[in-house]
Amino acid sequence: MRKQLWVDPRLCEGHALCLESAPEVFDLSDDDVAECVRQPTDELWEQATAAIDACPRGAISLIDDPKGQPVP
Numbered sequence: 001m002r003k004q005l006w007v008d009p010r011l012c013e014g015h016a017l018c019l020e021s022a023p024e025v026f027d028l029s030d031d032d033v034a035e036c037v038r039q040p041t042d043e044l045w046e047q048a049t050a051a052i053d054a055c056p057r058g059a060i061s062l063i064d065d066p067k068g069q070p071v072p
């Protein structure tokens with residue numbers, strides 16, 4: 001199963017650096033918490049992993065299932 005991106009709302013501080021790295025994948029909610037609005041296509045995975053690296057809070061994880069636990 002392909003991993004999926006997940007943003008932990010408890011960690012996100014709304015810096016929006018993930019949006020700069022992957023604007024087609026992330027957006028900010030009205031509460032200034034990032035959301036993954038689209039699971040990346042093959043072409044967007046490079047941007048998505050750049051967003052993971054760019055997040056100063058480590059709030060973006062790859063998970064097996066959106067309701068599951070983050071993969072270490």
Ligand code: SF4
Pocket residue numbers: 007011012013014015016017018019033034054055056057058059060
């Ligand atoms: S870079 Fe990290 S902390 Fe900032 S908005 Fe994105 S997920 Fe949230």
